[in-house]
Amino acid sequence: DAGVIQSPRHEVTEMGQEVTLRCKLISGHNSLFWYRQTMMRGLELLIYFNNNVPIDDSGMPEDRFSAKMPNASFSTLKIQPSEPRDSAVYFCASSLLPGDTQYFGPGTRLTVL
């Protein structure tokens, strides 16, 4: 299996632009997690899904952030409009079941100018 796939790997955009990050889960996994990593705050869970349903989105910082899981193998995280403080590395991870080992993607490094 190719593991969790994220795209793009790097994104540079200007403040106010819409950003869409993409994630493909490992085949057969039912849980999907979106994280953000910064030097200041470390790794933070933004939202997680189980069987395509959002279970907990309390970590989503603002209404500017939204996440979807249109099918069992794919998810998007959208930021609209983006701001410089959104600059971070965004990871998605998947697991077979919610409490199992999480497998992380390589991350998307987002820079908002």
Add this chain to the structure above:
Amino acid sequence: KQEVTQIPAALSVPEGENLVLNCSFTDSAIYNLQWFRQDPGKGLTSLLLIQSSQREQTSGRLNASLDKSSGRSTLYIAASQPGDSATYLCAVSPLNDYKLSFGAGTTVTVRA
């Protein structure tokens, strides 16, 4: 709110020395604890997962122990190698939920 602490923040050892990495957490009502490795510019790789009912897990040169009552876990890496240089993070998930709370990590450098 679960607080996860890893001390020290950084560690440098000569090749061959055993590594001891510490993780402490404030709420002992956990579902499991995981240790991850992160290389610079990369994602996290899961090393070991310890269920709350377990005391330890072993994989090759790695051994992780869990003392839930005292809120501590220790990751031992035997006979360290330069390839072990990375940041090691521990994460705990609470009962009745699956949200991982991460420590800030310990950055390890193994000198050849």
